[in-house]
Amino acid sequence: MDFNLTETQEMLKKVAADFVKAEVPAHQMTQWYKNKQTYQPRLVKKAAELGWLGMMLPEEYGGAGVSTMDCAVVFEELGRGPVPGPLFTSGILSAQMIFEAGTEDQRKTLLPTLCKGESIVVPAITDQAAYWGPQAVETRLSKTPSGYLMSGTKRFVFDAEAATSFLCAALTEEGKVVFALVDRNSRGVSITPHVGFFVSVAEVRFDKVVVSPDQLLGPSGASWATLEAALDKSLPILSAYQVGATQEVFDITCEYTRTRVVFGQPIGRFQRVQDHCVDISIHLDQARWATYETIWRIDSGMPARAAVHEAKAVASDGYYHGTNYAHMVWAGPGTDYSHPMMAHSVLAHTLYQYLGTPGHHKRLMMDALYPRAI
Amino acid sequence: MDFNVSADPPHVVEFRKEVATWMAEQFKGHEHLRWSASWSTREDAEEYKFRRGLAEKLGAKGWLFPIYPKKYGGADLTVDHQMVLETELFKYGLNLSHVFYTLARIVAPVLIRWGSDEQKAEFLPPITRAQICVWQVLTEPHGGSDIANCQTKAIRDGDHYIVNGQKTMVGHHLPPDYLWTLVCTNPQGKRHENLAWLHIPANLPGVEIQHMYMMMGIKNTVFFDNVRVPAKYLIGGENNGWKVASTHMELEHGGDGRIAADPLVERVIEYCRNTHIDGKPIMEDPRVRDLVADMMIELNTLRRFNQLIYWRRFAKKPHPYGGPQQRYYQRMLRLRNGERLQAIMGADALEQNLSVHEVVDFEYAVRTGPGQLHGGGTLDTDRLIFARRLGLGRPTTEKAPETD
Numbered sequence A: 001m002d003f004n005l006t007e008t009q010e011m012l013k014k015v016a017a018d019f020v021k022a023e024v025p026a027h028q029m030t031q032w033y034k035n036k037q038t039y040q041p042r043l044v045k046k047a048a049e050l051g052w053l054g055m056m057l058p059e060e061y062g063g064a065g066v067s068t069m070d071c072a073v074v075f076e077e078l079g080r081g082p083v084p085g086p087l088f089t090s091g092i093l094s095a096q097m098i099f100e101a102g103t104e105d106q107r108k109t110l111l112p113t114l115c116k117g118e119s120i121v122v123p124a125i126t127d128q129a130a131y132w133g134p135q136a137v138e139t140r141l142s143k144t145p146s147g148y149l150m151s152g153t154k155r156f157v158f159d160a161e162a163a164t165s166f167l168c169a170a171l172t173e174e175g176k177v178v179f180a181l182v183d184r185n186s187r188g189v190s191i192t193p194h195v196g197f198f199v200s201v202a203e204v205r206f207d208k209v210v211v212s213p214d215q216l217l218g219p220s221g222a223s224w225a226t227l228e229a230a231l232d233k234s235l236p237i238l239s240a241y242q243v244g245a246t247q248e249v250f251d252i253t254c255e256y257t258r259t260r261v262v263f264g265q266p267i268g269r270f271q272r273v274q275d276h277c278v279d280i281s282i283h284l285d286q287a288r289w290a291t292y293e294t295i296w297r298i299d300s301g302m303p304a305r306a307a308v309h310e311a312k313a314v315a316s317d318g319y320y321h322g323t324n325y326a327h328m329v330w331a332g333p334g335t336d337y338s339h340p341m342m343a344h345s346v347l348a349h350t351l352y353q354y355l356g357t358p359g360h361h362k363r364l365m366m367d368a369l370y371p372r373a374i
Numbered sequence B: 001m002d003f004n005v006s007a008d009p010p011h012v013v014e015f016r017k018e019v020a021t022w023m024a025e026q027f028k029g030h031e032h033l034r035w036s037a038s039w040s041t042r043e044d045a046e047e048y049k050f051r052r053g054l055a056e057k058l059g060a061k062g063w064l065f066p067i068y069p070k071k072y073g074g075a076d077l078t079v080d081h082q083m084v085l086e087t088e089l090f091k092y093g094l095n096l097s098h099v100f101y102t103l104a105r106i107v108a109p110v111l112i113r114w115g116s117d118e119q120k121a122e123f124l125p126p127i128t129r130a131q132i133c134v135w136q137v138l139t140e141p142h143g144g145s146d147i148a149n150c151q152t153k154a155i156r157d158g159d160h161y162i163v164n165g166q167k168t169m170v171g172h173h174l175p176p177d178y179l180w181t182l183v184c185t186n187p188q189g190k191r192h193e194n195l196a197w198l199h200i201p202a203n204l205p206g207v208e209i210q211h212m213y214m215m216m217g218i219k220n221t222v223f224f225d226n227v228r229v230p231a232k233y234l235i236g237g238e239n240n241g242w243k244v245a246s247t248h249m250e251l252e253h254g255g256d257g258r259i260a261a262d263p264l265v266e267r268v269i270e271y272c273r274n275t276h277i278d279g280k281p282i283m284e285d286p287r288v289r290d291l292v293a294d295m296m297i298e299l300n301t302l303r304r305f306n307q308l309i310y311w312r313r314f315a316k317k318p319h320p321y322g323g324p325q326q327r328y329y330q331r332m333l334r335l336r337n338g339e340r341l342q343a344i345m346g347a348d349a350l351e352q353n354l355s356v357h358e359v360v361d362f363e364y365a366v367r368t369g370p371g372q373l374h375g376g377g378t379l380d381t382d383r384l385i386f387a388r389r390l391g392l393g394r395p396t397t398e399k400a401p402e403t404d
């Protein structure tokens, strides 16, 4: 047994922590919710220079060939910012999808530019919000003599604003889910930012967009199972990001209990306030160790699917509930838009939904462990 | 026992018809403004004008405070009449408390309890007739829960008080006419005995109001810079501010009761019936049904708590812990329902639907979870008061302050 990070991991962590301090000061990220501009090309460029985009990919495709844990320590620190932008969507999830299922030609042309931040590929998967899974894919591909036409509306696409292209799930005429790469500037693509209690989310409409056969991922568009395989490697990185974000919420909240004086004493002396902090800490630690164990399984080559779902459920729950408990401590001042809590609060709600709610992942965990008869 | 809120005794049967006809006339051509009765951050000028106009018309008939004497802007009617008004207004999504933004519903009963006869005659009618807008101005920046530690000073100078200090997170996006304010009249005095309550005209020189942009909408910081407030605006007498505050807070902290029920669950069911996954409405999914059932039960519980408090208040039955119980339950229910909404409808629960009003908007309902944990005290101070009213660990139980 050994719960230490390696020397390399300590170093990666420090570089990321310094980056967050230097590039994403708290006052900057609290602007998110006001101006809705989460995509900052400057940050993506710097992240690419530091080798964080596609960092788990082999070097021949532009990656750094690092382990899942190496990557996770970086994303955990980025979560502390929280650093916004398509570092996960493009740099992890799309990169893994293309790597898992792309043709050799697609890997060679798409991945190096993605790693340099010159292209940003954003997954656009479900059409319906009330469910996560192949059943919620409704965008259709209809055959034409030379290829396909794609039509449909992806209601909540995370990081859509940053995309240079979308990796879209669509239903073929045979009813199979496949994936196609669609350039953002293709005729028939329109993007409308959503307004609500979330960040970085937009609706992407495909109106009879022409798709040629070589835009399909892999030789024939791959399948939902491809996405599942890519998620097995990617979700733990998102979980680590949420762990870092929860850690930040916990730290700033504990510090506040020492400095805020009400009824003549620091609020941390009130047992009720202590209870809120204890609850954040439990959410934080259960998310952290579920995530690390999952990553250890992956890096050790053990079966990890159930663990991946467990970690995503616990980390999303943890960030969401941890943030709510923190709100209880900060009370009024924490609900001011200029306060860091607001950035965390909207992000926690957004990530609670992104790639499936905790409830959904709990069910997938059970399905992975105890497959259902039908 | 009778839970029916519209079980009209004979003396109000005609009154219900009168109110129903009158309301239908008011809403003619404005039907789309139904449900516009919350503390909205998204209303337009048309809506505000309509709502404020309606409040003034209700006020002119004495119907906003029907049980008050006519000389105080009421209509000398009974609680049964008041129930008729509450239920008829609710058919339009309105309730008597919030016809437009003013805290009249809390301020008026406190004035009745603590104002002198002259003050009641002068200050009450404009408030009860909805001619003016009053904000409650209590919280200060250095620690809102401890309002007795009030740093806003009001020092007597002849027949004026000179007010200096700062209040925060108060009011809303439209300007007030009066600031209903707790001040410290004697900085050296004993805690709880050094306070006073002032009804401060908002247009006095030295009052400055700055918007704050917050999760639940616009709130404000109010600065008082040597504001000269005539002494006639002192409510409840010198150094009696804490008692006035106690009445005020009891009403604010759930002790006022409510007849209307939260309409959210009906909209959730409508959504679940209209949203299909894999060809089936999600209303048929047992998991969704479980979640809707939990929401419904908790909202029913809240409705019953509100109804009970309302009855006890007007039947003059003691209700020692009703207020903090309602308040704490409502806060936590909103937080739980926010999560349930997200579990049922995914990201649909987070998108603002500008075509419906806030009270029935899912995104608003989700945001209200963390956003309303602290309005008018925190969940922790709710539980603190709750425990005192139960007499936990004490030989005596604390009584609820008197309200009217």
Ligand SMILES: Cc1cc2nc3c(=O)[nH]c(=O)nc-3n(C[C@H](O)[C@H](O)[C@H](O)COP(=O)(O)OP(=O)(O)OC[C@H]3O[C@@H](n4cnc5c(N)ncnc54)[C@H](O)[C@@H]3O)c2cc1C
Residues within 6 Å of the ligand: A260, A262, A263, A267, A270, A271, A272, A273, A328, A329, A330, A331, A332, A333, A335, B136, B137, B138, B139, B140, B141, B142, B143, B144, B145, B146, B168, B169, B170, B171, B216, B219, B371, B372, B374, B375, B376, B377, B378, B379, B380, B381, B384
């Ligand atoms: C949406 C909204 C609307 C509002 N509207 C108004 C308004 O119209 N008028 C107005 O005057 N104010 C208003 N407020 C302010 C509100 O009343 C305060 O936020 C509230 O009283 C708490 O004060 P605070 O935020 O300074 O928290 P603090 O007092 O700083 O509390 C910080 C933490 O300490 C805990 N704590 C404090 N004292 C105790 C104790 N004795 N025991 C245990 N725990 C304790 C709190 O529960 C909290 O967890 C509003 C606030 C919000 C969020």
